[in-house]
Amino acid sequence: xxxxxxxxxxxxAGALSLGGILLFVGLAxxxxxxxxxxxxxxxxxxxxxxxVTRFTLLQASLSTLISILFAIPVARALARxxxxxxxxxxxxxxxxxxxLPALVAAxxxxxxxxxxxxxxxxxxxxGLAQPISVYxxxxxxxxxxxxxxxxxxxxxxxxxxxxxxxxxxxxxxxxMGPLATFxxxxxxxxxxxxxxxxxxxxxxxxxxxxxxxxxxGGPAASTIEVAIYQALRFDFDPPRAIALSGLQVALTGALxxxxxxxxxxxxxxxxxxxxxxxxxxxxxxxxLFDRIWLALAIAFVGVPLAAIAYSGAKADLLRLVxxxxxxxxxxxxxxxxxxxxxxxxxxxxxxxxxxxxALAPRRPRTAARLFAGAIDASTSFILLVPPVVLGxxxxxxxxxxxxxxxxxxxxxxxxxALMALPFVYRVLAPAxxxxxxRTERLAASLGIGGFHRLRWIDWPALRRPLLMAxxxxxxxxxxxxxxxxxxxxxxxxxxxxxxxxxMASYRTADAAGLALMLGLVCLIxxxxxxxxxxxxxxxxxx
Amino acid sequence: MSSTAxxxxxxxxxxxxxxxxxxxxxxxxxxxxVAGASGSGKSTLxxxxxxxxxxxxxxxxxxxxxxxxRLPGERPVSVIFQEHNLxxxxxxxxxxxxxxxxxxxxxxxxxxxxxxxxARVGLAGFGGRLxxxxxxxxxxxxxxxxxxxxxxxxxxxxxxxxxxxxxMRSEMRNLIGDLHEEEGNTILxxxxxxxxxxxxxxxxxxxxxxxxxxxxxxAHFLERRDLAAINRFLGNE
Numbered sequence: 054x055x056x057x058x059x060x061x062x063x064x065x066a067g068a069l070s071l072g073g074i075l076l077f078v079g080l081a082x083x084x085x086x087x088x089x090x091x092x093x094x095x096x097x098x099x100x101x102x103x104x105v106t107r108f109t110l111l112q113a114s115l116s117t118l119i120s121i122l123f124a125i126p127v128a129r130a131l132a133r134x135x136x137x138x139x140x141x142x143x144x145x146x147x148x149x150x151x152x153l154p155a156l157v158a159a160x161x162x163x164x165x166x167x168x169x170x171x172x173x174x175x176x177x178x179x180g181l182a183q184p185i186s187v188y189x190x191x192x193x194x195x196x197x198x199x200x201x202x203x204x205x206x207x208x209x210x211x212x213x214x215x216x217x218x219x220x221x222x223x224x225x226x227x228x229m230g231p232l233a234t235f236x237x238x239x240x241x242x243x244x245x246x247x248x249x250x251x252x253x254x255x256x257x258x259x260x261x262x263x264x265x266x267x268x269x270g271g272p273a274a275s276t277i278e279v280a281i282y283q284a285l286r287f288d289f290d291p292p293r294a295i296a297l298s299g300l301q302v303a304l305t306g307a308l309x310x311x312x313x314x315x316x317x318x319x320x321x322x323x324x325x326x327x328x329x330x331x332x333x334x335x336x337x338x339x340x341l342f343d344r345i346w347l348a349l350a351i352a353f354v355g356v357p358l359a360a361i362a363y364s365g366a367k368a369d370l371l372r373l374v375x376x377x378x379x380x381x382x383x384x385x386x387x388x389x390x391x392x393x394x395x396x397x398x399x400x401x402x403x404x405x406x407x408x409x410x411a412l413a414p415r416r417p418r419t420a421a422r423l424f425a426g427a428i429d430a431s432t433s434f435i436l437l438v439p440p441v442v443l444g445x446x447x448x449x450x451x452x453x454x455x456x457x458x459x460x461x462x463x464x465x466x467x468x469x470a471l472m473a474l475p476f477v478y479r480v481l482a483p484a485x486x487x488x489x490x491r492t493e494r495l496a497a498s499l500g501i502g503g504f505h506r507l508r509w510i511d512w513p514a515l516r517r518p519l520l521m522a523x524x525x526x527x528x529x530x531x532x533x534x535x536x537x538x539x540x541x542x543x544x545x546x547x548x549x550x551x552x553x554x555x556m557a558s559y560r561t562a563d564a565a566g567l568a569l570m571l572g573l574v575c576l577i578x579x580x581x582x583x584x585x586x587x588x589x590x591x592x593x594x595x
Numbered sequence: 596m597s598s599t600a601x602x603x604x605x606x607x608x609x610x611x612x613x614x615x616x617x618x619x620x621x622x623x624x625x626x627x628x629v630a631g632a633s634g635s636g637k638s639t640l641x642x643x644x645x646x647x648x649x650x651x652x653x654x655x656x657x658x659x660x661x662x663x664x665r666l667p668g669e670r671p672v673s674v675i676f677q678e679h680n681l682x683x684x685x686x687x688x689x690x691x692x693x694x695x696x697x698x699x700x701x702x703x704x705x706x707x708x709x710x711x712x713x714a715r716v717g718l719a720g721f722g723g724r725l726x727x728x729x730x731x732x733x734x735x736x737x738x739x740x741x742x743x744x745x746x747x748x749x750x751x752x753x754x755x756x757x758x759x760x761x762x763m764r765s766e767m768r769n770l771i772g773d774l775h776e777e778e779g780n781t782i783l784x785x786x787x788x789x790x791x792x793x794x795x796x797x798x799x800x801x802x803x804x805x806x807x808x809x810x811x812x813x814a815h816f817l818e819r820r821d822l823a824a825i826n827r828f829l830g831n832e
Contacts, residue, residue: 057666415610415648491679494647499745500668501697509699513684 067407070400081446113258116197124205130343147203152579154532155263161357192268365569393469394526461540473526484518525582600781606653615805631802680738688722694741732763
């Protein structure tokens with residue numbers, strides 16, 4: 054706050070970052086808008102578009118509803134059975150899907166629910182003729198519930214665990230049965246969280262790309278995001294892609310506004326896993342009920358994960374690892390993930406610092422206020438523009454310049470960096486704010502600035518959140534298919550793209566092996582990226 | 596030699612809702628208590644002296660030198676805050692050592708200096724400890740040790756005892772009194788406790804609603820009954 058040159062440089066760098074983001078998004082938007090004038094607007098909002106929109110909203114609503122209805126008894130069972138052995142592992146299992154690339158999960162779900170999957174094999178063995186088809190609405194819902202039920206259950210569990218411990222002594226004392234306990238104590242705690250949880254899940258499902266791409270079937274089960282991709286990649290129909298992009302932005306915009314004003318997204322409070330002493334839930338019936346729901350949840354989430362591990366391990370991993378195609382994909386993915394994570398973390402850190410500097414004076418000038426506001430808004434504004442829409446814009450922008458594939462890595466890095474921005478911001482902003490409050494004046498009064506402050510004060514204290522954000526951003530980029538799908542080509546193959554093409558060409562064993570490796574790497578990065586979130590950072594205040 | 600340690604002339608600090616105005620002179624070598632209700636401007640006064648806030652108008656002089664444009668680290672001032680005086684991730688010796696070299700380049704002589712300062716505040720052998728493992732009183736004494744190695748002629752204490760229990764308060768008060776004797780520095784100390792004022796201060800700067808309304812010798816201050824704010828502070832009503 055107090056070194057003039059240093060501050061001017063930080064502000065300039067923050068402004069450059071913000072400008073870069075706005076330019077990148079703005080150019081994509083201009084490309085989309087400019088092209089749309091060419092096409093005739095008449096048949097744009099045709100039956101196809103209407104159907105796609107309807108399906109997007111339908112599957113998102115159903116996914117949300119089922120996820121939440123499933124999550125309530127699971128969360129309640131986890132809360133009520135507070136000390137059974139292995140409970141912590143159930144909680145960890147519930148955290149796993151969040152770190153899993155969608156494509157890897159899709160593969161696991163196909164192993165279980167697919168034509169040759171566990172379930173249909175079992176059904177056929179039992180003499181039932183009609184197999185369940187995982188492709189279409191059923192598969193999409195299954196996949197969305199696979200990802201979002203555990204998320205909802207964990208968020209609800211945090212809510213229930215926030216109930217004061219005295220309640221669990223009072224309620225049996227008053228003679229409340231399981232039903233009354235749920236109605237008067239647990240449900241009110243869950244109900245307050247529901248709008249936020251539902252909004253979040255609806256948003257995730259409405260913008261879901263990879264799962265719908267792999268599990269959806271044709272125009273009957275396609276979302277807007279996938280339709281944009283198909284319009285560009287297969288039909289090369291820019292006007293349609295543009296109309297769809299506009300629709301998508303309008304939809305996510307409306308959802309974001311709704312979320313912001315109606316239901317703020319719930320704090321991603323981690324469950325501490327600490328046991329709360331509860332005196333209910335010990336009766337035979339309650340315990341049976343809880344066990345059934347827990348078993349269902351564990352099977353629903355765990356079996357596809359186990360299937361990925363099992364068939365992945367069965368694949369010829371040694372041969373796969375020696376393949377040049379794998380090497381190329383690995384190198385490409387690693388490069389893209391490292392670069393996009395670096396870009397994302399550095400830009401976000403600079404913008405947070407610049408925002409703080411802009412608001413530091415007693416009476417910040419209007420320009421400074423606007424600058425800070427723009428930085429703050431840009432981090433959530435990114436959510437408005439799904440990767441596929443950004444990709445579509447740049448695809449159209451670059452097509453006249455020749456082979457789009459040449460620019461692919463740069464565009465994918467930029468899109469991945471932007472995708473990670475809101476998450477990186479959420480990790481870094483509170484950590485940097487606390488750090489500034491604790492050290493800013495002290496460092497200034499001791500005359501510690503520039504490189505010395507970075508080395509002795511900032512880096513040691515912020516290393517942990519920075520690495521967390523970095524590893525989370527890397528996991529996002531490594532698992533991403535949305536940006537790569539549009540630009541993928543012979544030269545531009547990432548691990549998810551390789552996995553996708555192996556799946557498409559029915560080389561199932563290869564796909565399983567790749568999925569296992571990719572899934573493991575992403576899980577490890579996510580665990581690193583979220584580890585220790587629940588711990589207060591610096592112990593007692595000094 | 597009774598020179599002037601600190602002089603503020605027509606210093607004006609404007610906030611959205613209020614304008615603060617400071618005028619005062621503090622002779623060198625005194626201990627001055629700074630008192631007044633919350634929001635009366637005590638912290639802003641310190642921020643202006645230490646260089647954390649730039650006044651809209653007016654002169655801030657320390658030992659006769661104009662402070663305009665001087666960064667906090669370049670002023671002949673040490674500050675001890677109510678808390679967060681130490682970097683929690685650096686050990687005690689490094690925290691004190693930063694007072695000698697902001698780059699933490701310490702030779703054997705500097706290390707010995709750090710050790711001596713720690714011994715002086717009763718924390719010999721604490722150099723390797725991390726701040727979160729110390730008690731509140733111990734952390735404040737580390738901050739005091741750092742102020743000692745910096746040898747700045749003006750020491751600002753922003754409620755340094757606020758987080759301490761009564762026993763530790765009087766211990767810290769004695770320590771500050773002793774150090775003042777040795778160093779002959781000038782100390783300004785924000786406090787809410789009449790006891791601190793009576794036992795430590797030579798004079799009192801009293802603030803009310805953004806103005807310095809009284810600057811009296813301690814004996815005179817304790818006798819005053821004419822201002823309601825001072826009566827409230829001394830518990831005379």
